[in-house]
Amino acid sequence: MKNTWLVLTSALVIVTSQVFAASAPEPASLQWFRGNTHTHTLNSDGNAAPDTVVSWYREHGYQFVFITDHEIVTDSAPLNAVFGTAGKFLVMPGQEVSQILIDPAHPEKQRHAHINALGVTKVILPMGNAEGGQLLISNTTMAQTYSRNMAEIRAAGGIPQVNHPNFRWSVKPGDLASVDGPYLLEISNGHSMANNLGGSSGNGETALSTEELWDVLLSQGETVWGVGSDDSHDYLHLDDFGSERPGKAWIVVRAAELTATSLLNAVRNGRFYASNGVLLEDYVADRSSIVIVIKQLRTNSRFPDDRRFLTRFIGRNGKVLSEVGGSRAEYTIRGDEGYVRASITDSNGQRAWTQPVFFHPRQ
Numbered sequence: 001m002k003n004t005w006l007v008l009t010s011a012l013v014i015v016t017s018q019v020f021a022a023s024a025p026e027p028a029s030l031q032w033f034r035g036n037t038h039t040h041t042l043n044s045d046g047n048a049a050p051d052t053v054v055s056w057y058r059e060h061g062y063q064f065v066f067i068t069d070h071e072i073v074t075d076s077a078p079l080n081a082v083f084g085t086a087g088k089f090l091v092m093p094g095q096e097v098s099q100i101l102i103d104p105a106h107p108e109k110q111r112h113a114h115i116n117a118l119g120v121t122k123v124i125l126p127m128g129n130a131e132g133g134q135l136l137i138s139n140t141t142m143a144q145t146y147s148r149n150m151a152e153i154r155a156a157g158g159i160p161q162v163n164h165p166n167f168r169w170s171v172k173p174g175d176l177a178s179v180d181g182p183y184l185l186e187i188s189n190g191h192s193m194a195n196n197l198g199g200s201s202g203n204g205e206t207a208l209s210t211e212e213l214w215d216v217l218l219s220q221g222e223t224v225w226g227v228g229s230d231d232s233h234d235y236l237h238l239d240d241f242g243s244e245r246p247g248k249a250w251i252v253v254r255a256a257e258l259t260a261t262s263l264l265n266a267v268r269n270g271r272f273y274a275s276n277g278v279l280l281e282d283y284v285a286d287r288s289s290i291v292i293v294i295k296q297l298r299t300n301s302r303f304p305d306d307r308r309f310l311t312r313f314i315g316r317n318g319k320v321l322s323e324v325g326g327s328r329a330e331y332t333i334r335g336d337e338g339y340v341r342a343s344i345t346d347s348n349g350q351r352a353w354t355q356p357v358f359f360h361p362r363q
Contacts, residue, residue: 035064038229044069142175166195190248215318228274277350
């Protein structure tokens with residue numbers, strides 16, 4: 001990709017009295033790195049050893065992968081000794097904190113508040129008491145568990161990532177409304193039970209899509225970065241796209257170098273986009289506009305890429321500000337949008353999402 005990205009997501013962009021204050025342009029030496037932030041192995045509930053898992057990602061064009069087993073931090077050092085290559089591939093430590101809250105009002109009597117701890121090197125135990133092999137907690141709220149677990153993750157030097165909010169229809173907008181950011185939110189999770197698109201039960205129960213949930217949080221003033229991830233568990237049935245196989249969703253990070261410090265800093269500050277199939281060639285944001293150029297892919301030796309693209313620029317309350325067809329999309333900034341993010345869809349239904357650029361209303 002071209003090195004012309006001016007990132008505005010690393011800090012709030014403030015428009016006051018028609019004066020646009022943005023973060024400084026990043027140096028031209030920054031690079032793009034593709035990676036997965038949600039990965040399981042035999043150390044928890046995956047079906048392959050860590051070396052098999054890491055090998056798959058390295059061989060399929062990824063530059064980094066976080067191992068996030070439940071309630072265990074898989075040592076990344078021996079994996080990097082075998083598979084890591086300076087500047088080309090890196091294994092990162094992490095954990096999925098498997099918080100479960102007892103809730104008599106829920107049809108299953110419990111709700112899941114799972115959250116990844118990216119970059120931690122020590123186990124962070126969920127709140128609660130062990131019961132039937134699970135850690136369960138009652139007499140608290142989802143918001144309290146999220147706040148506590150995020151604080152523990154940050155204290156350990158990690159980045160919190162709210163996982164699959166629609167898993168077992170567990171997370172409601174109010175559960176995250178009072179939780180301090182910044183944090184990551186999975187808007188595209190490859191697990192077959194992620195229910196990313198939300199929906200109605202037919203019995204009066206309706207859940208937002210994960211993308212709609214993201215807009216609700218952003219519109220309330222939260223700083224939340226949208227993530228695509230595999231939540232991969234199955235490495236034995238790679239020809240079954242309905243399985244929890246790898247390769248379904250990812251992030252592409254803009255960082256100075258492929259090191260743990262550089263990657264974590266970039267992710268923490270929202271310098272990445274999420275995808276489940278659409279790649280960007282270029283992204284430029286300045287005081288007047290946002291320009292996106294979508295990468296054309298030659299996947300068939302007989303024909304050029306003839307996919308068609310629709311880019312939606314989205315602002316406060318999920319309002320579609322503009323729709324642009326084609327492989328290049330531009331949005332002219334007014335300054336009163338609250339935030340602007342882009343959602344790109346190709347003619348096969350694959351997606352990419354840029355992070356929000358924030359604004360305050362003009363005074």
